[in-house]
Amino acid sequence: MPWQTWLPTKHALAALVLSWVLFVHSAGLFLFTRGFLLTRLSLEDLSTCPASGSPCTLPPQHQKAVILIIDALxxxxxxPHPPSPPSPNFxxxxxxxAELTAAHPDRSFLFQAFADPPTTTLQRIKGITTGSLPTFIDMGSxxxxxxxxxxxxxxxxxxxxKNxxxxxxxxxxxxxxxSFxxxxTHPFDSFNVEDLHTVDEGVIRYLFPLLENKSEPWDVIIGHFLGVDHVGHRFMPEHPVMKSKLMQMNRVLKRVVDSLDDDTLLVLLGDHGMDARGDHGGDAYLETASALWIYSKRGLSRAPIASALGVTPFTVFQGAAVPARLVQQIDLVPTLSLLLGLPIPFNNLGSVIPELFSTGQDTLSEALRINTEQVWNYLRAYRSSASGGELDSVWDALSISAKDAQGSVRAQVAFMRQALETCREMWAQFNVVRMVVGLSVLALSIPTLCIVYLALGEERGRWEDVGKSVIIKGTAGALTGGMAGFGLHVFSLEYLESLSGADLxxxxxxxxxxxxxxxxxISPARSAISSLSSQSLTRSLLPALILILHALAFTSNSFTIWEDRIVPYFFITLLTPVLFSAFSAPTAHLRRRLLYFAGLAGVCARAMSVNTVCREEQQPQCHVTFFSTSVLPFIAPLAYFIPVAVRRFLAISKSDKGIAPFFLNAFWRTMLVGxxxxxxxxxxxxAMGADAPSQGNVWVWGLRLLRxxxxxxxxxxxxxxGYVLWWNAPLCVELRMETPDKPTKDAPEAKKIVVLGFANTYGSSYLLFVLVFFALLFTVTPPTGQVALATALVTILAYLEVVDSQRDVAALEQSFSMASPSEALDLNLESESQPRSMxxxxxxxxxxxxxxxxxSTGHQATISSIQWKTAFVGFSTLTYPFAPVLxxxxxxGPLFFVTLAxxxxxxxxxxxxxxxRVSVLADTMTLALGTMLYWTTIGVGSAGSAALLRRHLMVWKIFAPRFMLGGVALVVVDVALLVAVGVGSLRVSAKVKKMFGTEV
Structure with a gap:
């Protein structure tokens, strides 16, 4: 039965094969991720004071509290002792x-507070209200x-x-x-980083009437300012507008202090810090080094008891000279609870800050006793929960420490810190069985893809048979395996008890x-290997070696950190054999083409690698270039002249005809310039009005409306x-009627029809499809990234010419090896019976x-490199679902764009x-599977390294983010290839078939 009886088109078959690969990858990633990135178990217990027995709180020292959060402070x-040299802007x-702390040390305490990563706002709100720890995956929420x-x-x-x-x-x-x-209650939109003032002005507008009107029935005020954070995201800390914003916050604080009565506690804190670019989310030092200031007109301390205990750690801020008192940000939870006369929240792991209970030895001892009992009660409850087995290996040590905590203040503090560090390590928790199963699925897809890749190359003329076999047998195997897996769940085998029925x-x-x-x-794959020429085999060994080295590099934190420097060398290494082989090309024209285009691709790749952002771990060897404003005068001319470069490449094959001039010079150029x-x-x-109030500057309002x-x-x-134009546009060819230069006697006026652009009919039309997405990506990419994208496009086009020249060389060498001239004349490399040099x-x-x-477009395998400001391209406020899509x-998008090519x-x-019939679709499928094979292998490398090194000190800082990037990128690549085959290639083939009758 022919395959056409059950599949409508060959492109549908190709899309089904790629969809099957997407399913396998998604299954492996789903299982591995569920085992590797787990969330913490939250207990629903509430802290309550018993009717009799030891009290669970202290008499309140303050009746009211004002909690001011300056986001990213x-x-x-x-x-008072910042790094040297100090910045004039912050x-x-x-x-x-600092002034009040120096003037009234009994009323005011200034701390550096460690904010547990991930340093995103919601997770820090959870931390400063519950006293619990976030997990890495919680960042997404x-x-x-x-x-x-x-x-x-x-x-x-x-x-x-309390109100x-x-x-x-x-x-x-x-x-x-x-709860409010x-x-x-006056909430404001939190993610509009374009707006530096509305939220802060709103807080100020409602804060002081509450403070100054003594009849207002409030007990606690929470004021959360966002301007400092938004300045950092949009302009980075080293910008004059940061100084203006901090000066505004200083004025607000002075007015708040003047409005306080003796019975009100003031707490000022940053929910997290910010890095040198104003971003946050990860665990870099500047992201976790938040500020905490506590002030009371009544006074907070009568004696330096805490310092005498020797239990208060100090730290020196990065680049500073004078040490500062260090606390954990979650220490604020038990401290505030007891100061306000409340029970400490049940899940809390923070420790009371001793300085704030130094009114006497008994007060501090009682505070520590209550805190110690609360933490121990929580640990015992967690031990009896479904996740309690996580504590088995450390329970004896915790029990001994808890028993010792009954003896002295120092032992109590030591127990609570031990409990905190134990839980920090424990919640890097893993379901090893699920991880192994997921990694097995991903690892098994490597030989699967390799075998199908080789089989398609071997059966180039009958690739549909291979595709049909993959779909039928793969589907049958999936149904059989799915039922068998669910059957294992029914039998409830002990070693699989950690897997659900869906997992199995x-x-x-x-x-x-x-x-x-x-x-x-296996058989066609073996045949493909045995039929490879020695030259093709040699050319395949180098990229295979590079792939292996790339995957193994993720076992080293150093290589993972410097991947952005390794990749350009790998790419240029692939080009090196081309440069050497160019000297042995059979014609001078081909030698020049190979040398020129390989050299151009290498130079462009090297230029792209100069454009980068730096990870924290790369300092001081790395220099940030991505945020340079020196490219601003050149991006408009660049956008104008990119179409010229593309048309020059098309002109090589005379494919700059038909729709190409209008598309490139009119439509595409307009989109890029825009x-x-x-x-x-x-x-x-x-530059003109960053520090102006949101509604007070007409120029700023007008510019925002314009952009x-x-x-x-x-x-x-x-x-x-763009896509409507491309879908309906004709091919990039032109039909001309030409008269021979030297008409013959028999046909003095003979004319012929010449098709200009015929040689590149498929490629020129598909290139326009890629360029439409390029224009979309160009608009949502900052200026320096736009330069990198343009360079990447030139690199792709140059490498296309390299590949085409290598095929011409192979064709000529094959023709020279023919037994007779007639065989050479009959050779047609586009015929399906003639396999390409794979x-x-x-x-x-x-x-x-x-x-x-x-x-090179300003990204790294770190959370803080995400360019959040692009959520507002085309929108003045955070708008769903467009913000996350942008x-x-x-x-x-950079991965999608290149893969689309x-x-x-x-x-x-x-x-x-x-x-x-030509074998365009067969070759496309071979290339697609080869690309998937590369991404799968490095994905398995990053996932395997994260699994093996899951107790490594840098797992959440280096290995986990790289695995997450690799996992998402693998899905992005699969989807891009589906779009490329199911939309781009399909439409181009239909256009060519309509005009020339050519099948694929």
Missing amino acids: RFDFIS HHVLTLP NFGGTQISEDSLITQLRRAG IALLGDDTWMGAYPT YPNA AISGAAIVSELVVILSH GAAYWLVEWTEG TGVARVILGSTLVG TFSEPAAIALLSILTFF VAMNTF VPLFAMWNVSPIPKG
Whole structure:
């Protein structure tokens, strides 16, 4: 039965094969991720005071509290001894805390507070209200977080009948939607980083009437300012507008202090810090070094008891000279609870800050006793929970420490710190069985892809048979394996008890499907290897070696950190054999082409690698270039001349005809210039009125309106107009009627029809498809990244010419080896019966170039490198679902763009055969599977390293983020290839078939 009876088109078959690979990858990633990135078990218990027995709190020292959070307030922003040399923009600007601490040491305490990573706002709100620890994966809930259900300071305040006023960041409403006093609740949008003032002005507008009107029925005010954080995200700390914002906060604090009565406690803190670029989210030192200042007019200390105990640690801020008192940010929870006369929240792991209970030895001892009992009660409850087995290995040591804590203050502090560090390590928790199963699925996909890749190359003329076999047998294997896996769950085998029925069904379906496909295609894969020429085999060994080295590099934290420097060398290494082989090319023309285009690709790759952001671990050997404003004068001319460069490449094959001139010179150029104009207007707005109030500067308002309108027009026109134009446009060919220069006697006026661009009919049309997405990505990429994208496009085009020249060399060498001239004349490399010189170089180069483009557009395998400001391209406020889509496009768009170009390497300079058949789709599938093979192998390398080194000191800082990047990138690549084959290649083939009758 022919395959056409059950599949409508060959492209549908190709898409199904790629979808099957996507399923296998998704299954492996799902299982491994569920085992590797687990969330902490939150206990629902509440701390309550017993009717009799030891008290669970202290008499309140204050009846009210004002808690002011300046988002991203780093410790050195308020420290009297900042790093040297101090910055004029954020050092010695917010001075009131240091001044009052120096003037009244009994009323005021200044601390550097360690904020547990991930340093995102919702996770830090959880920390400073519950006293518990976040887990790495919790970071994702910062966008659309769920209600906090565990015991917290907010819960205890409500249980005590206290009224809580909330002003500012609306993230608090998602965490505690029903906990705040209705008449004193004024939340504001938290993610509009474009707006530096609205939230702060709103907090100020409602804060002082509450403070100054003594009849207002509030007990606790929470005011969360966002301006400092937004300045950091948009302009970085080293910008004059940061000084203006901190000066505003200093004025607010002075007014708050003047408004306080003796019975009100003032707490000022930063929920986290910010790095040198103003970002946060990870665990870098500057991100976790937050500020904490506590002040009371009544006084907080009568004697330096805490210092005498020798239990108060100090630290020296990075670059400073004078040590500062160090606390854990979660220490604020038990401290505030007892100062306000409340029970400590049940899940708390923080320790009371001794200085604030130094009114006497008995007070401090009682505070530590209550704190110690609360932590021990929590640990015992956790031990009896479903996750209690995590404590087995450390329970004896904790029990001994808890028993010793009954003897002295020093032992109590030591026990609580031991409990905190134990839980920090414990919640790097792993389901090893699930990890092994997920990693097995991913690892097994490597030989699966390799065998199918080789089989497709061997059966180039009958690739549909291979594809049909993969789909039928893979589906049958998935159904069989899924049922078998669910059957194992029914029997409840002991060693599989940590896997759910869904886990077993998914893993069984993926593994059995892979094994069936491997066993079914071993023979053609062996034939493909044996039929490779020595030259092709040699060319395939180098990229295979590079792939192995790339995957093994993730076992080293140093190599993982410096991957952005390794990748360009790998790519250039792939080009080196081309340069050497160019000297042995059979013609001078081919020698020049190989040398020129290989050299151009290498130079462009090297230039791209100069454009980078730096990880914290790369300092001081790395220098940030991505945020340079020196490229601003050049991005508009660059956008104007990129179409010229593309047309020059098309002109080589005379493919700059038909729709190409209009598309490149009119439509595409307009979109690129508009994308550049957006960022120029954005920069101008910041330079002219960044520190102006949000509604007080007409110029700023006008510029913001202009850039929002420009972005919307460009994105909308590109997305809709670009793809509609490409879908309906004719091919990039031109038909001409020409008269021979020397007409013959028999045909003096004979004329012929010449098709210009015929040689590259497929490639030129598909290139326009790629360029539409390039224009979208260009608009959501900052200026320096736009330069990198343009360079990446030139690199792709140059490497296309290299690959085409190598095929010409192979064709000529093959013709020279023919037994007779007639055989050479009959040779047709586009015929399906004539296999191309198949190597792994092209897929490896595509994968490496996509990774290089990712790094050179300002990204790293770190959370803090995410360019959040792109969420506002085309929008003045955070708008769902567009904001996350724009950020995702900016982050993973470079990978998608380069991968989308895969079919070009099968189509470039491939002529249609009128009424015949060419193997464009077969070659596209081979290249697609080869690209997937590269990404799968390095994905397994990063996942395996994260699993093996899961107790490594740097697992959450280096290995886990790289695995997460690799996992998402693997899915992005799979989807890009599906789009490339199911949309781009499909439409191009249909156009060519309609015009020339050529099948694929």
